[in-house]
Amino acid sequence: MVDLGTNKKVSTPLPAVVGQTDLKRVLLALAVEPGLSGALLRGEKGTAKSTSVRALADLLPEQAVVADCPYGCPPPDATEAAAETGGAAAAERCADCRDREDPPVATRPAPLVTLPLGATRDRVVGTLSVADALDGEAEFDPGLLARANRGILYVDEVNLLPDHLVDVLLDAAAAGTNRVERDGVSVAHPADFTLVGTMNPEEGELRPQLRDRFDLCVDVASSDEIDERVEILDRVVDGADGGDRDLRAEFASETAALRERVRDARDRRPAIPEEFKRDIAECCRDAGVDGHRADFAVARAARAFAALDGRPKVLESDVAAAAEHALAHRLRSAPFDEATDPEAIVDEHFDDAAEGDGEPGSDGEGREAEAPDADESDGDGNAGADGEADGDGEGPGAGDEGAPADRDGGDGERDGADGGGEDRDRDGADRAPADGPRDPGPRDGDAGDADDPDRSPGGATAADSDD
Structure with missing residues (x-):
């Protein structure tokens, strides 16, 4: 874990973060699914982005490492199990650890290493001693990439x-290895880290090459609820700023439960059903993203969401939520054009996700399917198609044989009897054929919502169906 120092404030636990x-x-998906390369957190200042990232370190399981390895390589007997769970494999150990049969083993917290904006290249990748290099021997001083191996950068x-630092991150993230060369001497070590970045879009955009290295993205905003803002104020002023409120002690049980939840979720990540694989591929293709990283990110995040909810299978709502976070920063738009909404693309491919999957916990909050409107309309004896329009028993529904329809029907007969061809032509758009029943239009009486031209037969407006 990153050393905060004796004069630094202790990080706020993740359960103590209000909302978000x-x-x-x-962030929990990153802790559960090692296959996710990282996450980009975008939002305005002061929205708990950095606080939440630092709090994530307390939830990561401890790691078995070679005690005297500067890179935190896993011991030989742990590599097979780590590979099965998506962790470090034997090939990702350093050269010294691969040659050792029985190294000393220790445990450590998963590292969270902060990369400062003003860091030099040597501080990030490490340095080689020039004097030793001239003698044919290399003494390597590991940098931040070495400390972040098997952890979070x-x-x-x-x-x-x-x-120049972006280029270093791109090279290390692509290869999973950091290589330093100087004066004919080369040193390489594993650099398998999860990259987490925060940014304020008002301060500039991110290079596309680096943006694509973040599997997921989430947009963060401040709360508009007064009660939430007051609670945030209390926790910061009375707790995080050194007041009488000890947030770590107050949320100790919630933090322990969340840590156990992450540990269990890492062991039960379900497989992606075949039908969802095709849906993921079609969604990412239609979104127009480059390459296949978005497809991988959606599948891995969906597995993590299902595991966090304690479910043995992936639901459509998991895939839809994962697609929103995987596509949010990858969608392209032409200059001066309005940015594409990832939710709109997801809704086109995952229609059922907006209504829930009919199982508690599909969105992590035990969401259940809503009852149909027809059941609500039966309570007062009105059988109209729209329960809201007929619920008070005052207005006829779309299918009622009410007085307005009879009155208009009478007018139609009277017009027909008078032989008013001109009138028939003028009113033809509103009048049904002679051999069929007339569909009451919006001008017929006080039918309320039942006569809304945008309302479907099921009683929901076009806007409702999109939601």
């Missing part, structure tokens, strides 16, 4: 990171 459900869910204001 999507932010917490994405956190970059605050990642959009302001200098280009």
